[in-house]
Amino acid sequence: MTSVPARHPLSVDDFQSRLHKIGEERYHHRHPFHLLMHEGKLTRGQLQAWALNRYYYQSRIPIKDSIILSRSTDANLRRAWRKRIADHDGDGSQVGGIERWLALAEATGLSRERVRSESEVLPGVRYAVDAYLNLVRHGTMVEAIASSLTELFAGRLISLRVDRLREHYPWMRTGLGYFEARLVQAPEDSTFALDWVLRHALTAEQQDQAANALRTKCDILWAQLDALHFAYVEPAWPPPGAFRV
Amino acid sequence: MTSVPARHPLSVDDFQSRLHKIGEERYHHRHPFHLLMHEGKLTRGQLQAWALNRYYYQSRIPIKDSIILSRSTDANLRRAWRKRIADHDGDGSQVGGIERWLALAEATGLSRERVRSESEVLPGVRYAVDAYLNLVRHGTMVEAIASSLTELFAGRLISLRVDRLREHYPWMRTGLGYFEARLVQAPEDSTFALDWVLRHALTAEQQDQAANALRTKCDILWAQLDALHFAYVEPAWPPPGAFRV
Numbered sequence: 001m002t003s004v005p006a007r008h009p010l011s012v013d014d015f016q017s018r019l020h021k022i023g024e025e026r027y028h029h030r031h032p033f034h035l036l037m038h039e040g041k042l043t044r045g046q047l048q049a050w051a052l053n054r055y056y057y058q059s060r061i062p063i064k065d066s067i068i069l070s071r072s073t074d075a076n077l078r079r080a081w082r083k084r085i086a087d088h089d090g091d092g093s094q095v096g097g098i099e100r101w102l103a104l105a106e107a108t109g110l111s112r113e114r115v116r117s118e119s120e121v122l123p124g125v126r127y128a129v130d131a132y133l134n135l136v137r138h139g140t141m142v143e144a145i146a147s148s149l150t151e152l153f154a155g156r157l158i159s160l161r162v163d164r165l166r167e168h169y170p171w172m173r174t175g176l177g178y179f180e181a182r183l184v185q186a187p188e189d190s191t192f193a194l195d196w197v198l199r200h201a202l203t204a205e206q207q208d209q210a211a212n213a214l215r216t217k218c219d220i221l222w223a224q225l226d227a228l229h230f231a232y233v234e235p236a237w238p239p240p241g242a243f244r245v
Numbered sequence: 246m247t248s249v250p251a252r253h254p255l256s257v258d259d260f261q262s263r264l265h266k267i268g269e270e271r272y273h274h275r276h277p278f279h280l281l282m283h284e285g286k287l288t289r290g291q292l293q294a295w296a297l298n299r300y301y302y303q304s305r306i307p308i309k310d311s312i313i314l315s316r317s318t319d320a321n322l323r324r325a326w327r328k329r330i331a332d333h334d335g336d337g338s339q340v341g342g343i344e345r346w347l348a349l350a351e352a353t354g355l356s357r358e359r360v361r362s363e364s365e366v367l368p369g370v371r372y373a374v375d376a377y378l379n380l381v382r383h384g385t386m387v388e389a390i391a392s393s394l395t396e397l398f399a400g401r402l403i404s405l406r407v408d409r410l411r412e413h414y415p416w417m418r419t420g421l422g423y424f425e426a427r428l429v430q431a432p433e434d435s436t437f438a439l440d441w442v443l444r445h446a447l448t449a450e451q452q453d454q455a456a457n458a459l460r461t462k463c464d465i466l467w468a469q470l471d472a473l474h475f476a477y478v479e480p481a482w483p484p485p486g487a488f489r490v
Contacts, residue, residue, distance in 0.1 A: 062323060066315035070308050075334045075343055078307060082334070085327060089320045098320055 007204035015198065015207050019146075019214055023153040026218035029160075033225040033233065038160060040168025042233075044108060045245030047169065049232045051105040052114070052243050056121045057129050057224060058101045062088040067136050068144050080192050087185050097185075100178035107175025120243035124227030128220045135216060139209075146197050146210035147217040151190035158182055252449035260443065260452050264391075264459055268398040271463035274405075278470040278478065283405060285413030287478075289353060290490030292414065294477045296350040297359070297488050301366045302374050302469060303346045307333040312381050313389050325437050332430050342430075345423035352420025365488035369472030373465045380461060384454075391442050391455035392462040396435035403427055 010018060028034060036042050037050070065084040072078050090096025105115045114120070136144045158179045165172050165179075201210040231238040232245055255263060273279060281287050282295070310329040317323050335341025350360045359365070381389045403424045410417050410424075446455040476483040477490055 059318065062320070063315050063318070066311050066323070069330065070311035070315050073304065073308065075307070075341070078311070078330065079334050079336060082327070082330060082336075085314065085323065089324050089327070091324060091327075096320070 009202060009204045009207055012198055015201070015210075016194075018207070018211055019149060019194075019197075020152070022211060022214050022218060023150065026215060026222065027150060027153040027157070028218070028221040028225055029153065029157040031222055031225040031229075033229045034157075034161075036233065038164040038168075040164070042169075043245070044169075044171075046228075046232050047172070048105075048108045048110050049238075049243050049245060050228055051101070051108050052110060052120060053122055053125045053224065053228055055098075055101055055105060055115045056118055056125055058088070058098055059118070060129050060133060061097070064133055064136050067133065068141075071137075071141060071144065077196065084185075084189060087181070087189075097178055097181060100181060104172070104175035104178050107172045120241070122227045122231055122242050123239065124230075125224045128223040128227070132217065132220045135213065135220075139213060140206075142197065142201050142206050142209050143213035145193055146201070146213040148193045149190060149197065149210075149214045150217050150221060151186045152194060154186040154190070155183065158186070254447060254449045254452055257443055260446070260455075261439075263452070263456055264394060264439075264442075265397070267456060267459050267463060268395070271460060271467065272395060272398040272402070273463070273466040273470055274398065274402040276467055276470040276474075278474045279402075279406075281478065283409040283413075285409070287414075288490065289414075289416075291473075291477050292417070293350075293353045293355050294483075294488050294490060295473055296346070296353050297355060297365060298367055298370045298469065298473055300343075300346055300350060300360045301363055301370055303333070303343055304363070305374050305378060306342070309378055309381050312378065313386075316382075316386060316389065322441070329430075329434060332426070332434075342423055342426065345426060349417070349420035349423050352417045365486065367472045367476055367487050368484065369475075370469045373468040373472070377462065377465045380458065380465075384458060385451075387442065387446050387451050387454050388458035390438055391446070391458040393438045394435060394442065394455075394459050395462050395466060396431045397439065399431040399435070400428065403431070 009015070033042075033050070037047070042050070062085045065081060065088070069078050069081055069085070072081070086096070088097040090099055102112045102115060106112055132147070135147055139147075162176055162179050162183075165176060197210050201207045231242060236245075238244055254260070278287075278295075282292070287295075307330045310326060310333070314323050314326055314330070317326070331341070333342040335344055347357045347360060351357055377392070380392055384392070407421055407424045407428075410421060442455050446452045476487060481490075483489055
């Protein structure tokens, strides 16, 4: 009988490279819907569909972060993570990301009541976002935290998007505050989350968990755009009850 | 066949009276352990046992509040409720309630490491606190919010306690910051929570839910003191592994 050799964890550098490679291959900066957006090829109605559906994702982010808070007995983690909820919900002195996303939706010509009602969200978007909440609720803490690491890749995408939205859809200019805030917030958040994952995913198995959670999160972002593309670009078949362009 | 007559909800005033009556009858200001504390009849060791065990409750409060955040799709509720987590966990500029409770435990002569380890907590205290988390996690939102309404009764108890601790246990004087902060925080919190419950518990059934949740929460506070009294006052039988006076 031979024993199974123990797997060694990757070095910190190799583990980071593994995480970054996932982003390069699977983050939604490569999704055709985003490529069309950045080439100026989406109609106002398609951008409305995007803003309305992505609101559902935005609205669940503070819930996702509250689940992480509620699962942690580490006050240091809670203190750092609380910032994310404030960033999205705002406080007395500053509006939050949800409010900024509503401003973006309004810039596309939608009423905020219509967007906030969430009644015209695509089922496919809803399932993907709810899968994110379930991952964070039922996975390990390494999985819950690592699933946020898509923020590592957000900066480049958002910079490009802000330029291209300004260029191709100048009527959206008043709605870009969300992205401008995220350009500051996302790097702060991902620095903390990456450091946490590097310090807590120490075994080969935990590194696998973190990498798989990040991949799953990339899938979740991608699936939302698949649903949008199918419903509003090609073949452009929105299901019954969904937003109509 | 006669139909069952529909139950009418109480008026807002009567509903408030019902909630206050629960506090008068069942809040832990009446518990013999607290009475002994306030009469100066507890030993330093018994106060240590209290501080060490109640730390477990304190440490779970921001988790409880994060569960409530994670269950709410109402950004207004989340914004108001977030304050509670900041009050307990602190932030860059201000220490939080957990830290203040550790200072109280240190004033009794315990090391913070010993308290934070949670290794000597009474099982009965642990079960009661965990029951609180389960109530907030699995109950309705009315139950989750109403269970916080013990704060309505906290002000009077804390004022009395601060006076009596100063009088009878002057060596604890450096540890009273927790209570002094709660004297400001608890009324703010209970005002919001009571208003929320009055606006959301509109049917007779919802009023029952709120009242039962408040009663359950009183039981949870009471049960912690029962466990302390049994282990450290009479018959003074701490179970294996628990803190020893």
